[in-house]
Amino acid sequence: MTTPPRIPSADALLRDAALAPLLADYGRSSATAALRQVLDALRAQLRAGTLQAAPTAPAAIATQVQQALARSHAPRLKPVFNLTGTVLHTNLGRALLPPEVVASVAQALTCPMNLEYDLEDGGRGDRDDLVTGLICQLTGAEAATIVNNNAAAVLLALGALAAGGEVVVSRGELVEIGGAFRIPDIMAQAGCRLVEVGTTNRTHAYDYERAIGEHTALLMKVHTSNYAIQGFTRSVQDADVAALAHAARLPMVVDLGSGTLVDMADWGLPPEVTVAQTIASGADVVTFSGDKLLGGPQAGIIVGRKDLIARIKRHPLKRALRVGKLTLAALEATLRLYQHPETLAQRLTTLRLFTRPASAMQAQAEALAPLLQTALGADWHIAPSPMASQIGSGALPVDSLDSFGLVLRPQAKTASVAQLQERLRRLPRPIIGRAQDGALWLDLRCLEAAEQPAFTEQLALLKA
Numbered sequence: 001m002t003t004p005p006r007i008p009s010a011d012a013l014l015r016d017a018a019l020a021p022l023l024a025d026y027g028r029s030s031a032t033a034a035l036r037q038v039l040d041a042l043r044a045q046l047r048a049g050t051l052q053a054a055p056t057a058p059a060a061i062a063t064q065v066q067q068a069l070a071r072s073h074a075p076r077l078k079p080v081f082n083l084t085g086t087v088l089h090t091n092l093g094r095a096l097l098p099p100e101v102v103a104s105v106a107q108a109l110t111c112p113m114n115l116e117y118d119l120e121d122g123g124r125g126d127r128d129d130l131v132t133g134l135i136c137q138l139t140g141a142e143a144a145t146i147v148n149n150n151a152a153a154v155l156l157a158l159g160a161l162a163a164g165g166e167v168v169v170s171r172g173e174l175v176e177i178g179g180a181f182r183i184p185d186i187m188a189q190a191g192c193r194l195v196e197v198g199t200t201n202r203t204h205a206y207d208y209e210r211a212i213g214e215h216t217a218l219l220m221k222v223h224t225s226n227y228a229i230q231g232f233t234r235s236v237q238d239a240d241v242a243a244l245a246h247a248a249r250l251p252m253v254v255d256l257g258s259g260t261l262v263d264m265a266d267w268g269l270p271p272e273v274t275v276a277q278t279i280a281s282g283a284d285v286v287t288f289s290g291d292k293l294l295g296g297p298q299a300g301i302i303v304g305r306k307d308l309i310a311r312i313k314r315h316p317l318k319r320a321l322r323v324g325k326l327t328l329a330a331l332e333a334t335l336r337l338y339q340h341p342e343t344l345a346q347r348l349t350t351l352r353l354f355t356r357p358a359s360a361m362q363a364q365a366e367a368l369a370p371l372l373q374t375a376l377g378a379d380w381h382i383a384p385s386p387m388a389s390q391i392g393s394g395a396l397p398v399d400s401l402d403s404f405g406l407v408l409r410p411q412a413k414t415a416s417v418a419q420l421q422e423r424l425r426r427l428p429r430p431i432i433g434r435a436q437d438g439a440l441w442l443d444l445r446c447l448e449a450a451e452q453p454a455f456t457e458q459l460a461l462l463k464a
């Protein structure tokens with residue numbers, strides 16, 4: 001019979017030299033709490049009879065405490081490499097902001113700002129005014145207001161303009177965006193009654209016309225951002241829905257989703273209707289996101305007719321959904337980049353990523369393949385390969401961008417894609433790819449040259 005190992009007391013350990021550096025680094029209360037957790041776990045092992053002698057030495061306990069402290073002090077929100085091939089990836093934070101925008105946000109964080117202060121007359125200002133001038137210039141709208149995201153923009157616009165009334169929407173546009181944004185549910189929340197018209201694949205002008213009655217509050221169009229209905233289809237153009245609405249003295253509201261401010265085709269990208277075109281076609285109110293194609297911070301932008309925007313701004317939900325100064329600082333700085341369309345594709349991060357030529361990613365793939373091969377060994381076959389990136393966040397769901405990357409295919413029975421994904425997620429800066437056809441695909445579109453050293457440096461950690 002061996003005698004069971006003895007676990008030292010917390011008091012004795014707190015006086016032990018092995019723990020002194022931890023007390024200094026993390027503070028006495030954090031270190032003590034972590035120590036008690038480790039000791040509780042050791043006592044539980046002792047009771048279960050599974051405790052070895054070695055872990056009870058002060059140095060071994062200190063190591064465990066150090067690991068626990070490092071875990072509990074590590075930031076939960078951290079940078080990753082988005083090699084999924086989806087540029088605007090909702091789960092990975094959507095648009096990345098350019099340095100000019102970051103500088104504006106940093107300033108708003110550290111300095112008092114004229115957030116709601118009119119520098120002309122010293123009176124109270126309206127925070128929306130900081131950006132609405134630019135937004136109106138860029139969209140041709142009469143007025144604008146900003147809320148927390150586009151879901152909030154739709155909720156607020158409907159609540160302010162249609163509560164208690166009916167909203168007519170085509171059955172082909174009753175979208176669900178990831179994360180429980182569903183048009184029928186938003187309607188219910190806003191206190192309006194949804195009147196569905198047409199069929200899933202075909203909706204005609206007469207469908208809208210027949211649905212208009214004494215309770216109709218507005219006609220709505222929703223951009224089918226994340227899917228496409230193909231084949232025998234028909235939808236009614238914005239201009240025609242607007243004409244029907246206006247003939248009945250009703251407003252027409254468009255949830256544009258992504259809402260680009262510039263014509264993507266100017267940069268050789270798949271065309272997408274712009275906010276300005278939607279306004280020009282007769283829409284009275286248009287809502288869109290700040291962090292999708294616009295390339296700015298999370299925000300919901302509502303533009304349109306002055307009288308309708310004024311009603312939206314007076315609704316009590318507006319106060320609940322308003323944005324903070326960081327969002328406004330980021331949004332203004334992002335919109336300023338649009339004042340120089342000739343440099344937009346270099347300076348606006350998202351547009352730069354969308355327009356990277358496949359040849360740039362191909363050169364990277366060829367340089368990185370041997371490095372990854374060394375890190376992962378013979379269990380994996382690693383090949384540069386053409387692939388297709390997506391814009392993401394519901395923009396242009398069926399169009400893709402020619403890209404290039406690495407396909408990592410298991411060669412040994414013991415190698416699994418799921419396990420490799422887990423190893424890549426455990427890196428200090430996790431690498432997120434996509435599993436496809438029994439392999440792991442790393443699309444290099446979002447790994448710009450400046451990020452590549454950080455990527456290659458940690459590959460050594462994959463060995464073993």
Ligand SMILES: *Cc1c(COP(=O)(O)O)cnc(C)c1O
Nearest residue numbers: 149150151223225257258289394
């Ligand atoms: C993305 C999207 C939304 C939601 O926008 P958030 O900014 O994510 O709240 C709503 N409607 C459409 C059509 C969308 O594409």
